[in-house]
Amino acid sequence: DAGVTQSPTHLIKTRGQQVTLRCSPKSGHDTVSWYQQALGQGPQFIFQYYEEEERQRGNFPDRFSGHQFPNYSSELNVNALLLGDSALYLCASSRLASDTQYFGPGTRLTVL
Amino acid sequence: AQTVTQSQPEMSVQEAETVTLSCTYDTSESDYYLFWYKQPPSRQMILVIRQEAYKQQNATENRFSVNFQKAAKSFSLKISDSQLGDAAMYFCAYRYYGGSQGNLIFGKGTKLSVKP
Numbered sequence: 001d002a003g004v005t006q007s008p009t010h011l012i013k014t015r016g017q018q019v020t021l022r023c024s025p026k027s028g029h030d031t032v033s034w035y036q037q038a039l040g041q042g043p044q045f046i047f048q049y050y051e052e053e054e055r056q057r058g059n060f061p062d063r064f065s066g067h068q069f070p071n072y073s074s075e076l077n078v079n080a081l082l083l084g085d086s087a088l089y090l091c092a093s094s095r096l097a098s099d100t101q102y103f104g105p106g107t108r109l110t111v112l
Numbered sequence: 113a114q115t116v117t118q119s120q121p122e123m124s125v126q127e128a129e130t131v132t133l134s135c136t137y138d139t140s141e142s143d144y145y146l147f148w149y150k151q152p153p154s155r156q157m158i159l160v161i162r163q164e165a166y167k168q169q170n171a172t173e174n175r176f177s178v179n180f181q182k183a184a185k186s187f188s189l190k191i192s193d194s195q196l197g198d199a200a201m202y203f204c205a206y207r208y209y210g211g212s213q214g215n216l217i218f219g220k221g222t223k224l225s226v227k228p
Binding site: 031033035040041042043044045048055056058088090092094096099100101102103104105106108 | 116145147149154155156157158159162164203205207209214215216217218219220221
């Protein structure tokens with residue numbers, strides 16, 4: 001039973017560029033949540049997707065957008081990258097009715 | 113707004129000893145979940161233990177147990193017989209039980225070192 005997978009593992013971009021991160025949920029899960037974890041901090045909630053719609057959003061600007069596909073996989077897009085967007089981006093999946101989120105290994109984004 | 117506070121940035125324990133990590137939270141809700149996640153240097157966030165607020169009995173998972181004090185809004189993690197593999201960042205997290213609020217709220221973490 002495959003767990004949550006994310007790609008790529010590492011990514012280096014320059015200011016102003018755009019980036020897309022990908023996540024495949026754990027088998028049987030239909031909800032995907034994205035978190036940003038700055039160095040030395042706990043993860044911060046970005047948004048959550050269910051049935052291909054954004055159900056809930058944290059305090060992040062519109063430069064952060066996402067998508068969920070019919071197979072429940074998800075993408076996180078960040079436009080006009082800033083140095084402060086450098087962080088570990090974590091994807092978590094769950095069954096909507098379930099309380100427990102399972103995390104992927106994360107994507108380390110570095111913005112130069 | 114709900115908040116989670118971990119007041120110990122770093123902790124250290126001798127192998128085979130017991131250590132307790134502290135967590136307090138603030139919420140006006142009565143139904144919620146609390147979690148402890150472990151994040152080793154590999155970065156993957158791993159669920160350690162979960163507690164439902166409506167349950168008075170403290171959760172236990174092998175060497176890991178919690179002390180849940182709902183009135184005090186306290187949720188500490190006890191690790192017994194500590195092992196070298198327990199060395200990691202530990203995050204306490206809160207999630208509201210109902211409605212569409214599916215997001216986890218995390219503390220800043222406690223770095224646990226295990227000495228051989």
